[in-house]
Amino acid sequence: MGEDELLSRILPHFGTQVGTEVGPGDDAAVVDLSQSRVVICTDILVEGVHFESAWSNGADVGWRAVMANLADVAAMGARGRSVVAAVTAPAQSEPTWFESLASGMAQACQPHGVDVTGGDLSVGPCLSVAVTALGLLDGRAPVRRSGARAGDILALAGQTGWSMAGYQMLLASHPTPPNRESGVSHDPENSESEVSHDPKTSESELWHDPKNSESEVSHDPENSESEVWQRTAGLRQPAPRPVPGRCSASLRNDARHTPGARSLPPGLEGQPGSGSEVWHDPKNSELEVWHLAGLAVQAYRRPVPPLAAGPAAAVAGATAMLDVSDGLLMDAGRLAQASGVDLVIDPEAATLAKTVQALAPLAAQLERNPLDWVLTGGEDHAILATFPTEGGLPEGWAGIGHCEAGQGQVKLLGDYQPPNAGWDHFA
Secondary structure (H helix, E strand, O other): OOHHHHHHHHHHHOOOOOOEEEOEOEOOOEEOOOOOOEEEEEEEEEEOOOEOOOOOOHHHHHHHHHHHHHHHHHHOOOEEEEEEEEEEEOOOOOHHHHHHHHHHHHHHHHHHOOEEEEEEEEEOOOOEEEEEEEEEOOOOOOOOHHHOOOOOEEEEEOOOOHHHHHHHHHHHHOOOOOOHHHOOOOOOOOOOOOOOOOOOOOOOOOOOOOOOOHHHHHOEOOEOOOHHHOOOOOOOOOOEEEOOOOOOOOHHHHHOOOOOOOOOOOOOOOOOOOOOOOOOOOOOOOOOHHHHHHHHHHHHHOOOOOOOHHHHHHHOOOOEEEEEOOOHHHHHHHHHHHHOEEEEEOOOOHHHHHHHHHHHHHHHHOOOOHHHHHHHOOOOOEEEEEEOOOOOOOOOOEEEEEEEEOOOOEEEEOOOOOOOOOOOOOO
16 A cells, blocks of 8 residues: 555544644645744654554554643643654554554544644654644743742642553563564464554453443543542651662663563453452452553553643642653652752652552552552653642642752652652663
C-alpha cells in the first residue's frame, strides 16, 4: 500500500473544530489562535523504550502520545487546541496499525476539543510516534516550574503509581521482550502479540469484562478517579529527611528484575476464570487482584491525566506546576530546583496512602513495595503544583506536602528509602 492510500485510510478519523481553517491534507495546517497566547510542547514514543507492540495496540500508542502532550499543556495552565504527529514505522507494517493509531489519537483528542491537524509518515527501523501540541492560555499567564515559594502548599491532581504497576504486570507476563527488529509485523498465529486488532475486541486487552465497553474501563477523561483514586488532603508534620541522590538506574532497568509470573491473574494467559487460588473468587472479594491488574494495565496503556486541573490551578493562583511523567520524586526535584526551594513530601498524605493501599495486593504478588510505584513510577501524567496557603486548593487537588526555604531538594517525611527518584533516559 502506498503512502497516499494509507493517508486516505487515516485522515477520515480526524474531524476539525471551529478555528481550524486548514486541516490535514495540505502542506501545513492553518489554525486561528489570534485570541490567546499559545503554548507548544512535543513528546515522542519509541518502541522498545516507551512501549512494546506486543503489549499495546496502535490505538493505545496513539492515545498515550496525545495524552503525554496534553498533560504538558495542562501543566502550563493551558487547554489543548491542536496536535500534529510524525510517525516512523518499518516498511512491512500493517496498514491497520496506522488506522488503529489514528483512532486512538482521535479518541484522546475529541472529548477535549483538540484537533489532529496534520503530520508526517516515514519508513524507519522501528515504530515511533512524535506528537507536537498547541494549547491556549485564554488570557492567563503561564504557570511555570520556577514560581514556588517557601510556605506554599504542595499538591497533586491525578494519581501516580498505577501506570508503573501495569507496566510491571505486563513485564511479568511477558518476561522476554518481543523482537524489536520485526516492528509490528508479528506472527498472525500469535494473537497475543498481534497489535493490529480492533481495540474493542483485542485479545491483548487483558482482564477486561467483555460485558463492559473499553470506555468504561478507561474512565471519563474529565473524571478519572475511582474510589481507590479519590483525593483528600491531610498531612503529618514529623521532621523531614532529604531524599537520596537520583539513582542512575532507569525504571525500565529496575523493572526487568521483576520476578517471573508465579501466580499472575487469570487473563494474562487468556480469559479470566481459571487462575490460582492466590487470586480470590471475584464473587467473594470486594477488590479482586485480577481486576486491579486490569485497571493498572489500562492506566499504563491509556493514562487519563487530569487535564481540567491545570487551568483550574492557574485560575486558583498556583505558583508553580509541572506534569509528573518521570516519577513524583524525580519531577518534584525539577520543580524544587527551578524554584530554589525545598519540597517536603509526606508519603502518608491521604491521596498517596490510599493509592498505596489500593496497589498493595498487586505489589505483594510481584514482591514489590507499592510506595515505590507511587513515588517513583512515571507516565500516569498526574500534575504537581504549589499554591499559596490562603484560599485553599481547587477541586481535584490534594495536599501532599509543603515548600520551605532551601537549595532545591526534595525531602521525605518518615523512614522510607526510595530505590531511585524515577525515570532518566540517559542515566
